[in-house]
Amino acid sequence: MFKIKTYNAISVKGLNRFPREKYEVASDIGQPxxxxxxxxxxxxxxxxxSVKAVARAGAGTNNVPVEEYTKKGVVVFNSPGANANAVKELVLTGMLLGSRGILPxxxxxxxxxxxxDADEMSKLLxxxxxxxxxxxxxxxxxGIVGLGAIGSLIADAALALGMNVVGFDPALSVEAAWRLPSQVGRMENLQSLLARSDYITLHVPAIPATKHLINADTLKVCKKGATLLNFAREAIVDAHAVVESLDAGHLGKYICDFPEPILLNRHDVYAMPHIGASTEEAEENCAIMAADQLVDYLENGNIKNSVNFPAVAMDRNAGIGARITFSNENVSGVLGHVLxxxxxxxxxxxxxxxxxxxxVAYNIIDVEVAPSTQVIDALAKVxxxxxxxxx
Structure with missing residues (x-):
């Protein structure tokens, strides 16, 4: 029986992915x-x-001490793309709100x-x-900065609205490139994208390399009157630099999902209360993906969508005695010693x-017969x- 400890309100559809005959799921549970x-x-x-894995029902893992867990062999999963449609729809909403005088x-x-008097009101309006x-x-x-699951969906939608779309992503994977519409123009650097774009939307992770990616220097490159949208992470944008650019009349509007005191009560800032993924469907999709990944890891040792371990999967064949998995520091000779x-x-x-x-390295080994405790102890001492x- 596997034990799963839940935090926050996880969608029931996600929790139902844990078969009750194999799993005990609760918010208060010992030795999970x-x-x-x-x-x-x-x-x-x-x-x-006892903890072997952590699954985040969402894309970001800033709330998990990933480096510490990696050293302990704990696999950390996220749910990339599960909330992509929800974020896409809110970005489109932001662009529409920013382009027309809807809110004012x-x-x-x-x-x-x-x-x-209704007639009098009609004449006044x-x-x-x-x-x-x-x-x-x-x-x-x-201009789309970051062309992953969310960025590619936004590109599709913007093209359908008759917009010209350009994108920049120095870490674009082959899988993401296949998802991307062919009409999207690839920019060689961030500055080229900023200079061409009437609207700029950010979809990159919050890592040291992206901290204040949008700052006083990059804002100077932006097209005058451009609208900047940030539905990715707060740390990507220097809010003080944005306010200075708005006050100078260079940046046109800032639309984001990360309110800060400096952004409040401005006619040129639309700040939402971090609701990018707050839809029933997104929460369900994230929970289902997170749960499925935990089940496959706990029962089969397979890893998919981990932020700290490699993607590894191996089919289980009938008649195999047991499966051994182990993680190790990525140095030469460890696998040979284990074998x-x-x-x-x-x-x-x-x-x-x-x-x-x-x-870090990760290994799956299928063996003919289940190893004894003595064998496992010997492996752990390698x-x-x-x-x-x-x-």
Missing amino acids: DAYILRSHKLHGEALPE GMAYVNSLTHMT EKEKSNFAGFELQGKTL SVLADHKVNVVDMVNKSRGD EHVIAVRVI
């Missing part, structure tokens, strides 16, 4: 095999030795509470509507796979081995 969570911060919390127009209408005129998106250029231990104990290897990522499991 894994965590599933949304925004709960694990930094500074003691980690039970509605605020003006709601201020007319002193009026009682006809006179004042020019104050809330805007621009159409068709024919404008949208020698198995050979010394007459444990025959049927199939195996080995992958590495950065400083130099540079971090964690060993038998499934």
Whole structure:
């Protein structure tokens, strides 16, 4: 029986992916095999030795001490793309709000509470509507920084609206490139994209390399009057630099999902309360993906969508005695030493796979017969081995 500890309110559809005959799932559970969570911060919390994996029902893992967990052999999963449609729709909403006088127009209408005559109100609004005129998106250029799951969906939608789309992503994967519409123009650098775009939307992770990616210097390169949208991570944009650019009349609008005190009560800033992925469908999709990844890892040792371990998968063949998985520091000779231990104990290897990522390596080994406790103890004592499991 596997034990799963939940944090936050995880969608029932996700929790139902854990078969009740194999899993005990609760928010208060001792010696859990894994965590599933949304925004709960694990930094500074003691980690039970029983925990083998953590699954985040969402894309970002800033709330998980990934480096610390990696050293302990704990696999950290996220749910990339599961909330992509929700974020895409909110970005489109932001662009539409920013292009027309929708919010100030509605605020003006709601201020007319002193009026009682409908005809009089209609005449007044006809006179004042020019104050809330805007621009159409068709024919404008949208620059997308980050062309992953969310960026590619936004590109599709923007093209359907008749926009010109350019993109920049120095870490574009082959898989992401296949998803990307062919009409998207590839920019060689961020500055080229900023200089061409009427609208700029950010979809990159919050890592040291992207901290204040948008700053005083990059904002100077932006097209005058451009609208900047940030529905990725707060740290990517220097809010003080944005305010300075807005005050100088260079940047046109800033639309984001990360309110800060300096951004409040401005006519040129639309700040939303971090609702990019706050839809019922997105929460369900994230929870389902996170749960499925935990199940496959705990039952089969397979890893998909981990932020700290390599992607590894191997089919399980009928008649195999057992599956051994182990993680180790990514140095030469460890796998050979492990295989020698198995050979010394007459444990025959049927199939195996080995992958590495950065400083960590992960291995799946299928053997004819289940290894004894003595064998597992010997494997755990191999130099540079971090964690060993038998499934």
